Amino acid sequence: MIPISDLEIFARVVTAGNMSAAGRELGLSPAVISKRIGHLERRLGVRLFQRTTRQIRLTETGEGFYQRITDVLRGIQEAEAFASQGNDHPTGILRVGAPSSFARGHVAPYLGQFLAAYPDLQVDLTVSDAGMDVVGDGLDVCIHVGELEDSSLVAKKLAPCRKVLCAAPDYLSRAGVPETLSDLDKFDCISTFDGRTWRLHGPEGPKTVRASGRLRTNSSDVVREAIVGGAGIGFRAVWDIAEHLRRGDLVALMPEYRETPGVAIYAVYPCREFVPAKQRVFLDFLETAYENVGFDAPDIEKYTYRTPTPRAVAAT
Known part of the structure; x- marks a missing residue:
């Protein structure tokens, strides 16, 4: 039988992406990792990886082999956990x-x-x-x-x-303030590539907003910082923007709309x-x-945008 340790090394190379990273995780040198992978390939009589001087990638056979051994390795981990369940010392x-x-x-x-x-x-x-x-x-x-x-x-x-619609006060002073979800079509709504459809839940039930704007990015961090910088409106988790709300960098909009259940x-x-x-x-x-962090934001109303009150003109 193939040694379990060789299967673990093979799986770690796959998840780490290269032999050096796998070696660091396992406390082994890249030379040892390479030798063990070579031994596994010779034992199986197939090539599991295609190697160049710059990268390593699975062959079709290697991909199929990996898919089949993950269940085996997970089963071994479960067996070890079962055997040691009386040991409550985490290591x-x-x-x-x-x-x-x-x-x-x-x-x-x-x-x-x-x-x-x-x-x-x-x-x-x-x-x-x-x-x-x-x-x-x-x-x-x-x-x-x-x-x-x-x-x-x-x-x-x-x-x-908890998620809320939000924007920087400076952006709202320039672009205006949306009062309904349908108004958002007139504003720059910023989201990541895979999150351009916002699913919200409000007084009338579930709603969907197509987040369209002039900024496109694959980074959630960039979305947040762009909104803080006045680039548009976002639909963000309170855990991500809480400090900006407290400082006044961002304000909440239409807080009656929030994330969908689940x-x-x-x-x-x-x-x-x-x-x-x-x-x-x-x-x-x-x-x-996380018990008392405030992710649910019960006080979100105090961070909701309020239209500035015009200054009174002194009588002369």
Whole structure:
């Protein structure tokens, strides 16, 4: 039989994208990684990767092999978790994925406290706005912000995710103030490429707005900063813009419209049974950390745009 360690090395090269990165994650040199991959290919009698001096990519056979061994490796992890379920001491590497803005603002600030509480744990945090595959990317936990898709994965709700229409006061003073959702057609509405349709819920039920504007980007961070800079109107999560609302850089518009039901901050992970201690403590830690953060923004009304009152002219 093929050694399980060789399958783990192969899978790590796939998720890391190259042998050097896989070696750093596994504590092995690139030469050792290359040797083990070569040994695996010779044993199978096939080429799993196409290699050049600059890149490495899966062959068609390698892709099929990877898809089939992920379930095998996940089954082994579950077996290990089952065998050690009496051991509540979290150890090893915890691999976490999260959207870049959320990771920077609401994961990274808590990691010092978490690592201090669990000195035998190492956290590998991967950030991306492109979306991640918990199983395919070899993650233990993936933070998902939004609605959940149908999946065999397990999801735990960590916190609500209030979203609001917002803009900079300077932009509104130049462009005017929308009073209804249909008015938004006359304004620059800024979103990422994959989020140009805003799904909202208001007094009359679900509504859809086509976010069209003169700025296009694939970065959620760029959308936020562009809105703060006066480029247009956005539909943003309060966790992403709370500080700008407090400072007055942004104001909320039509707060009666918010995210559709089902939008929240979730932790997604592969299996409900035999969850390893390292995952359990991380999920519990985040849930506790987010309890009083104010993601639901019950006070959003005080940040809503108010038309400036004209100054009275003194009598002469």
